[in-house]
Amino acid sequence: MVFPKQIRFYGKKKATYFNSIQMRKTFRPESSFETSFMLQQEFDDDVFAWAGQAQSFVFNIKGKNTRYTPDVVRKRRTPEGDVIEFIELKPNIFANNESVYTKHQLLSEQFLDLYNRPLSVHTEDDFYKPIKAENLARFYQYRAYDFSRYDLDLAFTHLTDVKCVGDLYEMCSRFNASPAFAPALIAQKKVHIDFEKPFSLDLPLEVKYG
Amino acid sequence: MARGITLSSLQDKKLEYMGKKAVVRAVNEATQELFIEREGHHMFMRPFVDLLEEIKKGKITIIQELAKAPSMQGATSEQLLEINRREKYFYAMLAKKYPTKDVERLVEDIQREANDTIGYARSTLCKDFKKFKRDGYSAAPQVLNNKRNRDTGLTQDVDDLVWGYLYKHHLKENGKSVAATQRLLAMNYEELGYEGNAPCAKTLMRRARSLGPYEYDRLRYGESYAKNKYKQKLEKYGITIPLDRVELDMAHFNVGIVKFVNGKKYYRGTVSMALVFDVGTASLLGYAIQVGKNKEASSYVVASIHHAINRKPDPTYIQHGCMRLAVMDAGTAYRSAMTKSLLQKIQGVFETTEVRKPCSKGFVENFVNRLRLEFFQGLEGYCGPFDPSRYSEANIKKDAKYTFEQFHQKFTNYVREYHNSQLKRLHGLTPNQAWIKGTEVYPVLEPSDIPELRKYKGLEVDVTYHIKYGTTYDYQYFNSPELKAMYEAYCVATRKDYMPLTLLVDLNDASSVSVVVPSVVSPNPDEIVLLSIPNTNRSAFGKSFNELSIIEGRCEVLDGATTFLEDHNLSGYRSTPKHGDIIDITHSQDSDLSEDEVNTEIDEIINSAGVDFKAEEQLDDEELKSSDEHTNEHFNDAENKNLGVSVDD
Numbered sequence: 001m002v003f004p005k006q007i008r009f010y011g012k013k014k015a016t017y018f019n020s021i022q023m024r025k026t027f028r029p030e031s032s033f034e035t036s037f038m039l040q041q042e043f044d045d046d047v048f049a050w051a052g053q054a055q056s057f058v059f060n061i062k063g064k065n066t067r068y069t070p071d072v073v074r075k076r077r078t079p080e081g082d083v084i085e086f087i088e089l090k091p092n093i094f095a096n097n098e099s100v101y102t103k104h105q106l107l108s109e110q111f112l113d114l115y116n117r118p119l120s121v122h123t124e125d126d127f128y129k130p131i132k133a134e135n136l137a138r139f140y141q142y143r144a145y146d147f148s149r150y151d152l153d154l155a156f157t158h159l160t161d162v163k164c165v166g167d168l169y170e171m172c173s174r175f176n177a178s179p180a181f182a183p184a185l186i187a188q189k190k191v192h193i194d195f196e197k198p199f200s201l202d203l204p205l206e207v208k209y210g
Numbered sequence: 211m212a213r214g215i216t217l218s219s220l221q222d223k224k225l226e227y228m229g230k231k232a233v234v235r236a237v238n239e240a241t242q243e244l245f246i247e248r249e250g251h252h253m254f255m256r257p258f259v260d261l262l263e264e265i266k267k268g269k270i271t272i273i274q275e276l277a278k279a280p281s282m283q284g285a286t287s288e289q290l291l292e293i294n295r296r297e298k299y300f301y302a303m304l305a306k307k308y309p310t311k312d313v314e315r316l317v318e319d320i321q322r323e324a325n326d327t328i329g330y331a332r333s334t335l336c337k338d339f340k341k342f343k344r345d346g347y348s349a350a351p352q353v354l355n356n357k358r359n360r361d362t363g364l365t366q367d368v369d370d371l372v373w374g375y376l377y378k379h380h381l382k383e384n385g386k387s388v389a390a391t392q393r394l395l396a397m398n399y400e401e402l403g404y405e406g407n408a409p410c411a412k413t414l415m416r417r418a419r420s421l422g423p424y425e426y427d428r429l430r431y432g433e434s435y436a437k438n439k440y441k442q443k444l445e446k447y448g449i450t451i452p453l454d455r456v457e458l459d460m461a462h463f464n465v466g467i468v469k470f471v472n473g474k475k476y477y478r479g480t481v482s483m484a485l486v487f488d489v490g491t492a493s494l495l496g497y498a499i500q501v502g503k504n505k506e507a508s509s510y511v512v513a514s515i516h517h518a519i520n521r522k523p524d525p526t527y528i529q530h531g532c533m534r535l536a537v538m539d540a541g542t543a544y545r546s547a548m549t550k551s552l553l554q555k556i557q558g559v560f561e562t563t564e565v566r567k568p569c570s571k572g573f574v575e576n577f578v579n580r581l582r583l584e585f586f587q588g589l590e591g592y593c594g595p596f597d598p599s600r601y602s603e604a605n606i607k608k609d610a611k612y613t614f615e616q617f618h619q620k621f622t623n624y625v626r627e628y629h630n631s632q633l634k635r636l637h638g639l640t641p642n643q644a645w646i647k648g649t650e651v652y653p654v655l656e657p658s659d660i661p662e663l664r665k666y667k668g669l670e671v672d673v674t675y676h677i678k679y680g681t682t683y684d685y686q687y688f689n690s691p692e693l694k695a696m697y698e699a700y701c702v703a704t705r706k707d708y709m710p711l712t713l714l715v716d717l718n719d720a721s722s723v724s725v726v727v728p729s730v731v732s733p734n735p736d737e738i739v740l741l742s743i744p745n746t747n748r749s750a751f752g753k754s755f756n757e758l759s760i761i762e763g764r765c766e767v768l769d770g771a772t773t774f775l776e777d778h779n780l781s782g783y784r785s786t787p788k789h790g791d792i793i794d795i796t797h798s799q800d801s802d803l804s805e806d807e808v809n810t811e812i813d814e815i816i817n818s819a820g821v822d823f824k825a826e827e828q829l830d831d832e833e834l835k836s837s838d839e840h841t842n843e844h845f846n847d848a849e850n851k852n853l854g855v856s857v858d859d
Contacts, residue, residue: 017559017560017561019556137534141534141558180654183652184659
């Protein structure tokens with residue numbers, strides 16, 4: 001069986017821990033696929049609460065008790081209001097398999113009965129982009145950066161002419177702030193870059209503050 | 211004598227035939243005849259049965275060829291040790307008139323003398339001694355040429371039949387097992403016209419394995435599986451982004467550390483190191499050295515992580531910062547709540563590898579090997595990897611030369627040298643150059659940037675709270691109103707009149723310590739909650755514990771050791787801008803605090819300010835007393851703990 005190159009399953013003997021800055025909790029993803037999805041939740045401004053491998057549900061399907069744990073449960077803001085979603089993450093190689101598809105349909109029915117919400121299956125087509133995943137992984141930690149020590153209004157008066165990442169770095173090097181100030185601005189979306197493009201100092205950025 | 215001789219095994223064999231040399235030139239399987247050429251005679255034919263009879267009678271002797279003296283080049287150290295071990299027994303036997311007489315006693319004597327734990331069985335020793343004499347009084351051939359060189363015993367057609375069955379049933383994808391293949395062969399063996407028993411499963415397995423592991427797996431499990439399993443690493447790991455992946459490991463080194471007290475040398479123990487290695491730039495991000503205990507302790511692991519993430523007092527040691535991914539093994543120290551809690555606050559991803567799979571964190575393992583070869587091999591008193599047959603604890607004690615301070619200084623110098631040496635893996639860059647290059651694009655996130663991490667300190671110390679002075683560590687006092695409130699709540703909750711505390715101490719920062727809030731009074735008992743307690747001595751701000759010791763005259767400055775260097779570069783802020791002047795972006799004095807908040811804060815400041823002369827007087831008296839007590843305690847401790855084993859004794 002050949003998996004896409006980027007997806008790595010951790011297995012049961014190895015434990016990986018993902019610290020959520022937004023939720024102030026630690027989750028245990030089961031594959032790099034799940035880690036990547038968790039990173040996306042952290043960067044998604046519409047997701048205001050989420051949990052990985054949060055709870056097991058026991059359903060009686062065709063007379064048999066079946067235990068199932070959704071990979072992610074999240075609450076998301078939409079124009080129609082707040083939405084709760086149960087998400088199962090599956091690489092295409094499994095999701096397109098008929099028996100797996102049937103199983104998900106059955107589980108989805110159970111979730112509809114219980115919570116009036118279906119189980120949605122997300123594959124790599126829905127969210128997995130290798131360059132974006134790499135960029136988010138590298139910038140994620142800067143989201144914990146503490147800006148409360150600095151006067152951001154004052155800082156942004158100096159950043160009006162900034163056009164690319166290199167300019168931002170150069171300008172921020174003149175502030176009496178710690179070296180991570182500039183990437184933290186990017187990670188916390190105080191300035192905007194396209195995370196789907198390979199990161200370099202020439203990458204254009206947009207300053208939208210206040 | 212003729213047992214085990216087959217016709218085919220006699221091909222090209224040299225014989226002593228009726229006192230003359232002869233050679234078997236050819237064998238005829240069909241007629242069971244041999245063609246022999248005798249010295250000075252023409253070639254003649256003999257039936258195999260007659261030849262066997264003559265061998266039995268002793269008229270013909272098969273000349274055993276002497277084992278060729280093998281080249282010692284390429285022999286492993288284990289093989290060389292085994293040769294030396296065997297030769298000790300053989301030479302002792304040679305010295306005796308009747309070598310094989312009373313061998314058991316000889317074995318006992320040699321074992322005792324040479325401290326040999328393996329020993330020798332009587333019959334095996336006699337057999338090996340015979341080989342030793344045959345091989346020109348050398349034990350090398352029997353150790354290095356330890357391969358059986360006998361014929362298969364199967365005729366060519368049976369051999370072909372075996373291979374046919376193997377290829378048909380076993381050596382194919384989803385093929386049958388060897389046992390099942392052998393059963394099929396056994397069923398058809400007689401039908402195919404063969405007599406006797408069919409070759410056993412072991413014979414089949416030996417043949418299948420003779421193909422080699424790659425070919426065997428290719429036939430059984432497919433080309434892609436075999437290629438994947440036996441793939442060669444043809445690419446170098448070429449990333450130069452710092453802190454993307456950091457590997458942690460604990461290593462033990464058999465080098466003894468001593469201590470001099472009143473001119474006498476005392477042994478303190480061996481060295482263990484908790485290492486934090488950055489894979490992208492091949493840098494040693496941080497470490498903690500432990501002496502005397504070979505067990506992994508979480509306090510040292512926390513100290514090493516703490517050392518890794520913080521700026522070092524030595525300005526040339528530029529590697530520091532919070533890692534994005536920490537990879538460590540499943541050792542108790544790495545699984546502890548304290549370590550995990552610290553890694554949680556670093557906000558990255560961390561993973562524990564599978565047990566007994568060191569390759570999962572191969573870079574740090576490789577660095578440990580490099581340390582052994584480049585640093586420890588050249589160090590006086592290093593006894594090499596642990597080998598009970600070569601040395602014991604007594605050897606390490608005897609060889610121990612350096613004090614901890616000397617060792618630490620040497621190690622610091624090595625790390626500095628390593629960070630400035632070019633590495634092939636980094637395409638000729640030094641780890642320092644790679645670090646600078648990488649941090650230009652991804653600047654390091656420092657612990658001071660994460661509010662929760664500011665409280666985390668390295669060393670874990672157990673102390674008891676004192677109502678007047680708070681808590682102490684290394685002659686420094688730490689106290690705050692929160693700590694007192696916690697003490698009162700603890701006493702009410704537990705009905706005790708004392709409070710045991712766990713402190714986390716950063717040896718490089720004496721301005722404060724962190725206290726682990728006891729679970730009975732913790733707002734969140736499931737998590738480790740920390741409280742930062744300031745030093746009551748205001749002049750301790752920005753100084754390390756060692757510096758304070760030097761200032762207060764309790765110890766002397768050591769040359770070059772990292773912890774004793776000046777730390778004017780310790781500030782968490784960039785000191786020199788790339789272009790132009792520094793722009794101050796910190797909050798101005800008139801901040802966004804509301805009028806009420808400002809009033810409350812000022813009230814607090816006014817209430818807590820001022821000097822309480824009575825309390826200070828009492829504190830001074832008690833400080834003097836306790837300082838004397840401390841000094842006495844230190845000497846007692848030193849005598850009890852460190853002076854237990856004397857090398858001179």
